[in-house]
Structure formats: C-alpha cells, structure tokens
Amino acid sequence: xxxxxxxxxxxxxxxxxxxxxxxxxxxxxxxxxxxxxxxxxxxxxxxxxxxxxxxxxxxxxxxxxxxxxxxxxxxxxxxxxxxxxxxxxxxxxxxxxxxxxxxxxxxxxxxxxxx
Amino acid sequence: xxxxxxxxxxxxxxxxxxxxxxxxxxxxxxxxxxxxxxxxxxxxxxxxxxxxxxxxxxxxxxxxxxxxxxxxxxxxxxxxxxxxxxxxxxxxxxxxxxxxxxxxxxxxxxxxxxxx
Numbered sequence: 001x002x003x004x005x006x007x008x009x010x011x012x013x014x015x016x017x018x019x020x021x022x023x024x025x026x027x028x029x030x031x032x033x034x035x036x037x038x039x040x041x042x043x044x045x046x047x048x049x050x051x052x053x054x055x056x057x058x059x060x061x062x063x064x065x066x067x068x069x070x071x072x073x074x075x076x077x078x079x080x081x082x083x084x085x086x087x088x089x090x091x092x093x094x095x096x097x098x099x100x101x102x103x104x105x106x107x108x109x110x111x112x113x114x115x
Numbered sequence: 116x117x118x119x120x121x122x123x124x125x126x127x128x129x130x131x132x133x134x135x136x137x138x139x140x141x142x143x144x145x146x147x148x149x150x151x152x153x154x155x156x157x158x159x160x161x162x163x164x165x166x167x168x169x170x171x172x173x174x175x176x177x178x179x180x181x182x183x184x185x186x187x188x189x190x191x192x193x194x195x196x197x198x199x200x201x202x203x204x205x206x207x208x209x210x211x212x213x214x215x216x217x218x219x220x221x222x223x224x225x226x227x228x229x230x231x
Contacts (some may be wrong), residue, residue, distance in 0.1 A: 027125060032216060032217050034219055036222075041224075041227065042224050043207075043223050043224045043225050044159075044205070044220075046191065089118045097229070102161050102164055107157055
C-alpha cells in the first residue's frame, strides 16, 4: 500500500524568506513523487516530480524538492517566497511496484506568504 | 499542447435530481482519465478512473457513475443526487500505456456542485 503525509495543515512565511512544505511517504518499492499547487476554485497544477536520478528536483515557478530516501521525505522548497505563492500544496506518491494506476495525495498544506 | 476542459464551472441542483458532468481532453490520444472529489478544499478522493473507451474502475461505492463513450471524453453521472454529493469535482488526465506510472496527472478547473 502507498500513503503520503503532509504533517502541517498551515505554513506561514514572510515574503522573501525561504519556504519549506513537508511531505513524507510510505511505499513498498521505489516511489514516484509529485508536487501540485492549487489556487482557489481552480484545479491542481503540476509543479515537479521525482522519478529517479538527482535527489534535488527543480520545477516550475522557482520551486524545488529534495528526495531523501532514508527519511522517506520529499519536501518542497523555494529560496525566496512571493505573496503570489500563497496557495494549497499537495504532495502525491505512486509505488513503482504497485499495480495501482492512481496517485495517492496528501491532505494538503495551506501556504500563506505574508507581505 | 494538451488541454482539459470541464463544464459547467458551477452547478446548483436539488436533492433527487440527475447529474451529468463532462470532461474532454484535447491534444493527446488514449489518455488515462480520472474523476476526483475534493471536500472542503482539502484532500482529494479518487472516484473513478479509465484506461480506455468503456473501461471504468470505481474506487469507492457511491451514488455516482462514470462513462467514457469516446477516447477523450469522460462523464460523471448520477440518477438521483444526495446532499452528500456536494463538493468540488475534478477531472484529470495522464499519459496512458506503459509509461503511465511516471506521468503526472493534469487537472481541469473543476465543477463546484451544490445540492439543495
């Protein structure tokens, strides 16, 4: 079975400061990991993914994520937050060994960037 | 480029009425298609997915059904809506075939459904 946890419902950060949104996962085999962002009354937008290779993955809008196999984590980061980054962020996982065609999503983390 | 369309954007329906939400994808062929429900702006619940025309898998027992009459068309239906069917419904697509597992899902802008 595959699962993903986002331990923080809410993250607040000042504009210009670095931000981190946390994600941990559990899979039987090796994971495929994804980050999405959702703005109010919109669908989810794909930010980045980890499949294999470098543990640091770069994505859209200046976001990056670090895959840590020993800690089973895939935290989303940005060096300098913008007010426009305020949104709901979802981490998702798919197990390579699993037969499921679906992603398992975390419960989401509301990021608020304060001006 | 690929695009996904959902309509309507908002819908208000009385309890017991039927439902039909439509989703279409352009710019790709043989996609995997998904219906999700998002309650209270948070977690996503997968309702149905489809890997081809007429092939529907249901993830949870419920009052809803899905159909895929064409390769790039996915429909969510109900014969009689319940109050508990209220929510934000999202359609998504991803690449099909053997590479599906490493392909991200791409979402439409959703339908806000309110049941009165």
